[in-house]
Amino acid sequence: MARRYAIDLAPTAFASLRRLANRKTLRELGEAIDGLAHEPDLQGKPLAAPLEGIWSIRAARDHYRVLYEIDETQRRVTVLVVGERRPGEQSDVYRLAARLLRDLTT
Template sequence: MSEAGEPFDLRITSPAAHALAGRLPEKIAAAVHELITTTLPENPHRLGKRLLPPYEGTWSARRGSYRVLHEIDEKNRIVTVTAVEHRSDAYRSH
C-alpha cells in the first residue's frame, strides 16, 4: 500500500479521456472525475481491487455500473487510468 505523503502523479490514456469527455452519462462522468482527481492520486488502493490474470497489473475501481481501470506504478508514484467502461464491457478490451 502507498504511504502517506506526496500524492501519485495522474496520467489518463486517450481512451479513458475520450470516455470522460462525452461517452459517459453525466452523473457517472462527474463521479469518475472526482475519483480520478482526488482518491486515486491520494491512495490508489483504497477503492480499487487488483485484477487477476489475464489482467494482472491492472486495478479496477467501481463507480455505479462503470469500472475505472488503472495501473499503479509504486516506484515512480504514477497512477495511469487506462479505461472507463460499463462493467459489461470493461474486461473485454483489455
Template sequence: MNYQIDITKEAEKWMDKKLNKEQLRRFANKLEKLESFPDKYGKPLKYPLSGIWEIYFERKFRVLYEIDYESKIVKIITIKHKDEM
C-alpha cells in the same frame, strides 16, 4: 503520498462520448481518491491481468488502471460500461 493521474487517449475519448457533466464531476471526485490512495480504493486483478487494478464508478462503469509506485503515477488505461467488458 499523492500520485499523478495519467489518462490514456482511449479513456479520455470514451469519457467525452459517454459521460455527462455531472458524471464527469463525480468521476473527478473518484480520481481524487485514487491520487491519495490508489491501492486502497481499487482491487487488484488476477492473472492474466495481474498488475492492473479496477475500481467501479457509479456501480456501472469499470475503470482499469496501473500503479507505478516508483514514479507515483496512476495510469487510467480504459473505462467501459461493466456490460462491455
C-alpha cells in the same frame, strides 16, 4: 500525510470519457479518478490474468469501472480504461481492456 500520486489518462481512457454524454456520470467518474491520487492500492482491487498488473475501482453508482496501473517509483497512476460493467456482453469494460491489452502486446 502520504504523498499524492500524479494522475495520467491514457488515450483510451480519455476517449472513453469523451463518449459519455451524461454529465452526472462524468462528474462521478472524475471524482473517482481524482481520488486515486491518495492510496490507489487501498481503493481498488488488483485484477487477475489476463489483466494482471491492472487495478479496478467501482464508480458512478457501481455501474462503471476505472481500470488503472500504479507506478510506485514514480508515484503515478495511469488510468487505462473507463467503461460500463456489462457482464457477458462484448462491451463490458473488462472485455474491452483485455482486447486492448492483447492488441498492445501483439
